[in-house]
Amino acid sequence: MRFTNLKSNFRKPQTSHVLRWMLGLHNEKRPKASATGVSVPFVHNDGKQLGKGDKDTLTWIGQASFLVQLAGINVLIDPVMSMNIGWIRRNSPPGIAWPAMPKIDLVLITHNHRDHMDVPTLKKLGPDPVYLVPQGLGQWFLKNGFTRVIEMGWWQQEEVAGLHITFVPAEHWSRRGINDVNTSWWGGFVIEKDGMRLYHSGDTGWFDGFTDIGRRFGEIHAAMLPIGAYAPRWFMKPQHINPDEAVDAMTALGAKRLIPMHWGTFKLSDEPLDEPPRLLHDAWERVSLPDRSLEVAALGQILMLDQFI
Numbered sequence: 001m002r003f004t005n006l007k008s009n010f011r012k013p014q015t016s017h018v019l020r021w022m023l024g025l026h027n028e029k030r031p032k033a034s035a036t037g038v039s040v041p042f043v044h045n046d047g048k049q050l051g052k053g054d055k056d057t058l059t060w061i062g063q064a065s066f067l068v069q070l071a072g073i074n075v076l077i078d079p080v081m082s083m084n085i086g087w088i089r090r091n092s093p094p095g096i097a098w099p100a101m102p103k104i105d106l107v108l109i110t111h112n113h114r115d116h117m118d119v120p121t122l123k124k125l126g127p128d129p130v131y132l133v134p135q136g137l138g139q140w141f142l143k144n145g146f147t148r149v150i151e152m153g154w155w156q157q158e159e160v161a162g163l164h165i166t167f168v169p170a171e172h173w174s175r176r177g178i179n180d181v182n183t184s185w186w187g188g189f190v191i192e193k194d195g196m197r198l199y200h201s202g203d204t205g206w207f208d209g210f211t212d213i214g215r216r217f218g219e220i221h222a223a224m225l226p227i228g229a230y231a232p233r234w235f236m237k238p239q240h241i242n243p244d245e246a247v248d249a250m251t252a253l254g255a256k257r258l259i260p261m262h263w264g265t266f267k268l269s270d271e272p273l274d275e276p277p278r279l280l281h282d283a284w285e286r287v288s289l290p291d292r293s294l295e296v297a298a299l300g301q302i303l304m305l306d307q308f309i
Helices: 015-022 117-127 140-141 207-216 243-253 275-287
Strands: 057-062 063-071 073-077 106-108 132-136 150-152 158-160 163-168 188-193 194-201 222-226 258-261 302-304
Touching: 015 243, 057 106, 057 258, 063 188, 063 194, 106 163, 132 140, 132 163, 132 302, 140 188, 150 158, 150 258, 163 207, 188 207, 188 275, 207 243, 243 275, 258 275
Parallel strands: 073 106, 106 132, 132 150, 194 222, 222 258
Antiparallel strands: 057 063, 057 302, 063 073, 158 163, 163 188, 188 194
16 A cells, blocks of 8 residues: 555655755755754753653654653654664764663654664664554564554544544655555654643645644644755755744644754754754744744753643
């Protein structure tokens, strides 16, 4: 089975387009920027606050990886703890080191790209957590010894450990090998508990689904949205929103706060690793949104979710 986007005209990047981009045969060329050694705000996190389980928290680990703590349940979203994915080296260390990580109850995977689904990290987490994965990925997890797997389609909701978790659409694609293009789905997650509602978009281009998600769920207290891997736009626009579009997405969702992600960790595109938050602040000022509604978290910084209500 091949999965598709809500936009019927979406196409994954063609090989010819990839080569055109990588060889610089286009009009959006930018000066080469460093892939590592770029400063990203970092807070030392020794895990002591995370281990208590008495507070609802959100912690950015890097790229699209977050630790969510709700009602004593520990949830990892798109965990990538490795220092490289293939030939791409990590620019900044994970915001939570392995020794500081609390026991994980649930793991949510938005799609199978390597900066979101990292096999060494998954193997270290092991079979104890419940894994919520897109439709088409369940068999991979079962074959690799992860027995507690729930495969999900768009708009499917599951109650796990007292949390209501819904897999929602995104505008992207999937691929892990040579012949498996779009054989598993991609998407985001809405996590709900006792009136608290969090949204993680996964990777996505701009699409009308942001409005649909906001309409279906009502107030979203925190929206984790990507702001990096956007250049050049002729190539990246269908699959990755940029900082301006992240602000538009937050507005379409009706979210109270924007938590930017997908920047500063892996050099996947042409813009400098530290450019996305600068452009995000510029976009924020242009639309005159309240300062408190933007939370550019440092790696390892623990955000207290009760402050988002």
